[in-house]
Amino acid sequence: MSSMTMHGIDPSLDRRLREEAAAKGLSLNQTLQKLLAASVGLDKKPVDRSKDFLEFFGVWSDEDAAEFDAATADFERIDPEDWK
Numbered sequence: 001m002s003s004m005t006m007h008g009i010d011p012s013l014d015r016r017l018r019e020e021a022a023a024k025g026l027s028l029n030q031t032l033q034k035l036l037a038a039s040v041g042l043d044k045k046p047v048d049r050s051k052d053f054l055e056f057f058g059v060w061s062d063e064d065a066a067e068f069d070a071a072t073a074d075f076e077r078i079d080p081e082d083w084k
Contacts, residue, residue, distance in 0.1 A: 021031035037043050060068070
């Protein structure tokens with residue numbers, strides 16, 4: 001593995017990176033590696049976006065589905081007279 005050295009890090013960025021490392025219980029090196037990997041799309045775990053837009057796709061509860069089925073049950077009935 002290679003090593004890198006960064007110069008001229010702004011004090012506020014340095015402070016924030018150290019706070020992030022402490023909050024996650026990681027070393028500064030581990031924190032920097034994770035942040036850099038995520039920033040270039042190499043983070044190891046994929047982001048689950050399957051629930052991001054559910055409010056726009058008409059996701060129903062079981063009660064909503066049952067109410068709809070009850071309200072539209074008559075549409076399933078075939079009247080033989082209509083086919084003569």
